[in-house]
Amino acid sequence: xxxxxxxxxxxxxxxxxxxxxxxxxxxxxxxxxxxxxGLVVLFSAPSDLFGRSPAPYGHVFASAATFAIVDAQTLxxxxxxxxxxxxxxPPRGRACEQxxxxxxxxxxxxxxxxxxxxxxxxxxxxxxxxxxEGFTRGLCRAGDVPxxxxxxxxxxxxxxxxxxxxxxxxxxxRAAHRGLWAHPTAL
Numbered sequence: 001x002x003x004x005x006x007x008x009x010x011x012x013x014x015x016x017x018x019x020x021x022x023x024x025x026x027x028x029x030x031x032x033x034x035x036x037x038g039l040v041v042l043f044s045a046p047s048d049l050f051g052r053s054p055a056p057y058g059h060v061f062a063s064a065a066t067f068a069i070v071d072a073q074t075l076x077x078x079x080x081x082x083x084x085x086x087x088x089x090p091p092r093g094r095a096c097e098q099x100x101x102x103x104x105x106x107x108x109x110x111x112x113x114x115x116x117x118x119x120x121x122x123x124x125x126x127x128x129x130x131x132x133e134g135f136t137r138g139l140c141r142a143g144d145v146p147x148x149x150x151x152x153x154x155x156x157x158x159x160x161x162x163x164x165x166x167x168x169x170x171x172x173x174r175a176a177h178r179g180l181w182a183h184p185t186a187l
Contacts, residue, residue, distance in 0.1 A: 056080070056127045056129070056130075056136050057127050057128070057129065058126075058127055059124060059125065059126055059127065060077045060078055060080050060082065060124070060125050060127060060138070061077070061078065061122065061123070061124045061125075062075075062076075062077035062078045062122065062123050063122050064118075064120045064121055064122055064123075066078065067123050069111060069114055069115060069118070071089070071091060071092060071107065071110075071111060072087075072089030072090065072107060072110030072111045072113070072114050072151065072156060072157065073087045073088065073089040073151075073157065074135070075123065075125070075140060075147075077123055077125060080127075080136060081135060081136060082125045082127070082135075082136050082137070082138040082140065083131060083135040083136065083137055083138070084137075084138065084139075084140060084147060084148045084151065084157075085128055085137040085138055085139050085148055085161070085163060086148055086152075086159055086160050086161040086162075086163040086164075086166045087148050087151055087152060087157045087158075087159070087160065087166075088157055088158040088159075088160045089107070089110045089114075089151065089156060089157035089158075090106040090107045090110055090156075090157075090180065091107045092105060092107035092108055092111070093105060093107055094106045094107045096109070096180065106156075106180060109156065109179070110151070110156040110157060110179075110180075113151060113154050113156040113179065114147065114151055114156070117142060117145050117147055117150045117151065117154070118142040118145075118147070119142065121142035121143040121145070122142070122143065123140055123141070123142050123147070124140065124141055125138035125139065125140040125141075126138055126139045126140075139163070139164070146164070148163070148164075148166070149164055149165070149166060149169055152166050152169045152170050152173065153169040153172065153173055153178075154173065154178060154179050155173035155174075155176070155177075155178030155179025155180055155181050155182070156179040156180060157180075158170060158180075
């Protein structure tokens, strides 16, 4: 009789099940560790690394043939969407009453006023960062005509700041009943 137990070539199913269970647990722990490690890297990185691009400053230029008016306070210049700084113009579809009692689209009239200020001229904007909605802000001009101030002075926008005398221009437009201020239901 032999004192040693017989040598087994095949393992029992219980041993195989324990090894598979241990392997599954190891895989799950590895995946969880990778997720936690990724979150640590994500939250420890600088916020601007994964956030918006830095606020734009400098100048942007577009020739008369390459820019577009998006609405009465937003221009598309050379691939950059620029919102006029200090200007609050009505959106398209905002109804205003005319002197004869008929309604017209104040937003469309404001766009027409901005188009008249531009008059097929090249547009240049001095960029000043981003607004609260993430749009690039800028003081723009078409040739020598300042668009921000011109739109307010024509009465087709409110002044949201006192840049370059915007508030004074709005008061003058109200007093002269120009643009939006021609009728009490304008804004």
